[in-house]
Amino acid sequence: MATAVAAPFRFFSLHVVRTLRLSPSLVRVSFAGEDLRHFFSDGHDQSLSLFLPHPGQHEPRVPVELGDEGWWRGWRELPDDVRAVMRSYTLRGLRRDPDEIDIDFVLHTPAGPASRWAARAGAGDRVLLLGPAIADNRAIRFRPPEDTDLVLLWGDATALPAIASILESLPAGLRVRAWLEVHDAQDVQELTTAADARVTWLVGRSALDLLPGLPLPPAGNPYVWIAGESGSVKALRRHFVGERGIDRRRVTFVGYWREGLTEEQLREQE
Known part of the structure; x- marks a missing residue:
């Protein structure tokens, strides 16, 4: 089970529930998980860190048990072919009842590890997400002043x-x-x-x-x-x-x- 990291962010254990090919270069992956009841965001450009497994791994390897101070260093010390692939993405959608989020992936050419994962993602595939537990958080950047015209x-x-x-x-x-x-x-x-x-x-x-x-x-x-x-x-x-x-x-x-x-x-x- 994923553990809390530094507030207002924490790890979320998620799995794929569906994928939707939006275009030749874009695919939307929808994720669910019990942890999402603790996920909150009021932002429209909410940044997230997604951890993906290598081919052949059942789930991504991230030492979340080391807690706030230790998981990053522990993750960096893992071998390259074991350490989970980390990529930054933007939240595209958040739904309740049931709790689900959407992330849109760009399928780059040549494909990197995240593009390859997204292109073949299927229901049940497991990931870890480092995301917000507080709706207004520092990973939201779109903040127009009230007088914007x-x-x-x-x-x-x-x-x-x-x-x-x-x-x-x-x-x-x-x-x-x-x-x-x-x-x-x-x-x-x-x-x-x-x-x-x-x-x-x-x-x-x-x-x-x-x-x-x-x-x-x-x-x-x-x-x-x-x-x-x-x-x-x-x-x-x-x-x-x-x-x-x-x-x-x-x-x-x-x-x-x-x-x-x-x-x-x-x-x-x-």
């Missing part, structure tokens, strides 16, 4: 679950401009929102090539949320702050991954 969103395929959830949460009448980068036209999804939103899908294109000459709606108090590949995120932040003159305190930027690096290598550089 324009929301600007950018993300690549890894940020699509968060942006879809954010759009669903926004109130009617709020002006929103969103740019979503995907590799395949079949990855384009129908997104739901009550906001006054204009969503631009960039198939095989970069917002960095588009935004410099693009006029934005006039706004007194814009808020920017950008997430995805770290290099692109940093460049877009410089654009919005340096060229658009948006107060850096009203720009949230999150690097979900970095070109050419595994998540393990990225974490080692932090």
